[in-house]
Amino acid sequence: MKIGFSSDLVNLNYHAPNRNRYESVYYWEELYTLISAAGFKYLEMGYNPKWDFGRSGIPLVNRSIELVYGGFENYLKLLHESGIEGITSVSFDPNMFCGGNTDMYFGAVGFLAPQAIAYAKSSGAEVFTMTATPSYYSVKKCCPEGESFEKFEEEFLDKTASLIEELAKKAEEAGVKMCIRNDYWTLLRGNKIVDFVKNLNAKVYIDADTANLKAAGVCPEAFIKDNLENIGLVHFSDTDFVDDQEAYLQPLPEFPAKRSTKVFKDMGRGTVDFVKIYEILKDGGYDGNIICNARNSYDQCRSLLRARRYLQTKLGQ
Amino acid sequence: MSNIRLAHLAHFKTIPYKQINNFRDFYYEEKTNDTYFLDWDHILKYHKATGYDGIELLPWDLNEILGLFGTPEAYVDFCQERGIVVSGMFHGCDDSHIAEKHDEIFEAGKQAVDTLKKLGGKHLNTCPASNYSEIGPLSEEGLKNVAKVITDIGRYAVDNGIQVCLHNEFFCAVNKYNHRQFLEMTDPRYVFYCLDTAQIKLMGDDVLNFYDTYADRITTFHLKDTASMGESDAVRFGQDPQHYKDVEITRDGHRWFWEPGEGVVDMEGLWKLLKKHHFQGWVSIEDDQTPDLLAAMALASYEVNEVLGKIYR
Numbered sequence: 001m002k003i004g005f006s007s008d009l010v011n012l013n014y015h016a017p018n019r020n021r022y023e024s025v026y027y028w029e030e031l032y033t034l035i036s037a038a039g040f041k042y043l044e045m046g047y048n049p050k051w052d053f054g055r056s057g058i059p060l061v062n063r064s065i066e067l068v069y070g071g072f073e074n075y076l077k078l079l080h081e082s083g084i085e086g087i088t089s090v091s092f093d094p095n096m097f098c099g100g101n102t103d104m105y106f107g108a109v110g111f112l113a114p115q116a117i118a119y120a121k122s123s124g125a126e127v128f129t130m131t132a133t134p135s136y137y138s139v140k141k142c143c144p145e146g147e148s149f150e151k152f153e154e155e156f157l158d159k160t161a162s163l164i165e166e167l168a169k170k171a172e173e174a175g176v177k178m179c180i181r182n183d184y185w186t187l188l189r190g191n192k193i194v195d196f197v198k199n200l201n202a203k204v205y206i207d208a209d210t211a212n213l214k215a216a217g218v219c220p221e222a223f224i225k226d227n228l229e230n231i232g233l234v235h236f237s238d239t240d241f242v243d244d245q246e247a248y249l250q251p252l253p254e255f256p257a258k259r260s261t262k263v264f265k266d267m268g269r270g271t272v273d274f275v276k277i278y279e280i281l282k283d284g285g286y287d288g289n290i291i292c293n294a295r296n297s298y299d300q301c302r303s304l305l306r307a308r309r310y311l312q313t314k315l316g317q
Numbered sequence: 318m319s320n321i322r323l324a325h326l327a328h329f330k331t332i333p334y335k336q337i338n339n340f341r342d343f344y345y346e347e348k349t350n351d352t353y354f355l356d357w358d359h360i361l362k363y364h365k366a367t368g369y370d371g372i373e374l375l376p377w378d379l380n381e382i383l384g385l386f387g388t389p390e391a392y393v394d395f396c397q398e399r400g401i402v403v404s405g406m407f408h409g410c411d412d413s414h415i416a417e418k419h420d421e422i423f424e425a426g427k428q429a430v431d432t433l434k435k436l437g438g439k440h441l442n443t444c445p446a447s448n449y450s451e452i453g454p455l456s457e458e459g460l461k462n463v464a465k466v467i468t469d470i471g472r473y474a475v476d477n478g479i480q481v482c483l484h485n486e487f488f489c490a491v492n493k494y495n496h497r498q499f500l501e502m503t504d505p506r507y508v509f510y511c512l513d514t515a516q517i518k519l520m521g522d523d524v525l526n527f528y529d530t531y532a533d534r535i536t537t538f539h540l541k542d543t544a545s546m547g548e549s550d551a552v553r554f555g556q557d558p559q560h561y562k563d564v565e566i567t568r569d570g571h572r573w574f575w576e577p578g579e580g581v582v583d584m585e586g587l588w589k590l591l592k593k594h595h596f597q598g599w600v601s602i603e604d605d606q607t608p609d610l611l612a613a614m615a616l617a618s619y620e621v622n623e624v625l626g627k628i629y630r
Binding site for chain 1: 330331332334335337338339343346347349350351354355356380381384385448561562563565566567568569570607608609610611
């Protein structure tokens with residue numbers, strides 16, 4: 001069981017002071033050494049085609065790796081020299097492609113997700129994990145006026161199943177295990193993902209993200225225990241958020257509008273019981289990886305060290 | 318009333334909250350200044366407090382803005398309650414050199430004009446073509462295609478009370494050797510110019526001469542400084558191994574752009590020319606690459622009002 005850290009530690013979406021650094025190569029190259037110094041030797045990279053457009057300092061697309069390093073061989077060499085032993089997983093969130101038109105969404109994801117799979121293959125990652133659907137808000141925007149959303153949602157999920165089956169084939173060809181994740185604002189939030197995965201005509205695993213399960217009102221310990229054989233990746237993310245305002249339906253569900261809060265907290269700052277989850281994973285013979293998350297971190301070094309402190313003192317890692 | 322109205326080109330990326338109702342509690346969660354940069358209410362107040370009347374938007378932020386506010390009109394009302402109006406919006410015309418793309422690019426331009434009209438803005442500041450490193454050098458035919466579609470969008474814009482203003486980048490395919498020629502290929506009745514002072518300096522043109530020559534076309538500014546005196550063709554064209562293809566963001570964190578007064582652009586000389594030509598309109602402070610947008614907004618406002626304002630305001 002390898003324990004790595006996710007690149008979503010670097011919050012590229014919001015301009016708090018000093019964010020300008022995140023687009024340059026020097027920032028990332030130092031960050032690898034700091035991640036390693038905090039005791040994490042493996043990375044998950046969040047593939048995001050947004051950075052294809054002139055932002056090759058951000059190493060989250062194939063183009064960046066080609067332009068800056070001349071290919072993955074040199075990039076992985078640099079990671080090794082920085083104390084990072086490997087990239088274990090690549091994640092992909094398709095929400096940004098859902099702007100009100102279903103055909104455009106499925107077309108874009110069908111085109112771009114394979115690029116993320118290629119990134120996974122080239123980087124030697126074991127897992128490709130994709131957020132299974134866009135947010136409720138984004139999908140509702142696609143629903144034609146006057147049409148029942150329940151029916152539309154059902155059709156959208158059918159198309160999603162076909163898309164994921166296609167991608168699973170591509171992942172298999174690339175030698176990468178395919179997982180899907182269910183952020184709490186997606187159509188497969190909470191336990192809904194379980195039957196969806198079972199009904200797919202392809203072997204696709206669940207990426208169990210502890211904070212997202214909890215925010216959807218599901219006990220992460222019970223979920224992981226009940227579905228262990230279908231879980232291909234575990235994200236250790238923390239939260240104390242209780243969604244009493246239907247934030248999962250809002251336009252920016254990570255930022256609940258009625259009472260602002262930082263939904264995703266650094267490890268140990270929320271209420272997720274990682275000790276119990278770790279025991280369940282060990283006792284159940286889980287042979288996948290764990291990726292620690294500090295999504296929307298306000299301070300990368302503090303987030304890394306908080307996670308390491310928690311792992312050391314509570315899990316003996 | 319001042320001749321110069323100060324706007325700020327908002328490089329805040331996504332602003333995820335409309336208004337934080339539990340600000341103190343939210344602050345106490347992490348006790349950092351991040352809380353101060355997450356909602357429109359605070360950010361618009363920073364604009365007004367530092368001397369700005371306008372905000373210029375970036376099109377890639379519109380999806381979230383409309384998600385939060387519902388309609389452009391609701392966003393405009395929210396801004397106006399805090400003393401701010403929308404001055405303009407940025408727009409890009411990638412692939413405009415390809416004749417077959419004309420209709421697609423024209424439609425996207427029309428949509429941008431329609432959106433800006435709803436937002437109450439005036440200037441659609443438009444980068445005319447893709448980066449030089451992607452499509453350069455442009456042929457005469459390619460340049461004509463760009464001019465044709467920009468003029469067509471400009472005509473539609475003028476009919477709707479909007480000005481399409483060319484906005485050049487020092488790494489754009491319309492560059493040092495053809496940007497004046499290109500400006501003259503567009504119809505002056507429909508196509509105007511947003512002079513980005515740092516971009517023109519980096520391109521290696523003379524900012525003062527450029528303004529003096531085209532003052533009738535230049536109806537707005539992106540005001541920023543640079544410490545570079547005109548970069549080589551290799552750098553601007555994305556052919557320098559030290560800077561590689563994506564010139565705008567450097568590998569080592571070197572900044573092309575600085576706050577007005579922190580670089581080498583002759584701001585006082587420019588202001589004397591603004592006075593000479595009786596410029597009236599929006600000047601947008603653009604502070605891309607700053608580590609601190611609020612500090613940059615305040616510094617730029619001081620420079621414009623307290624230093625340059627002695628020459629012309």
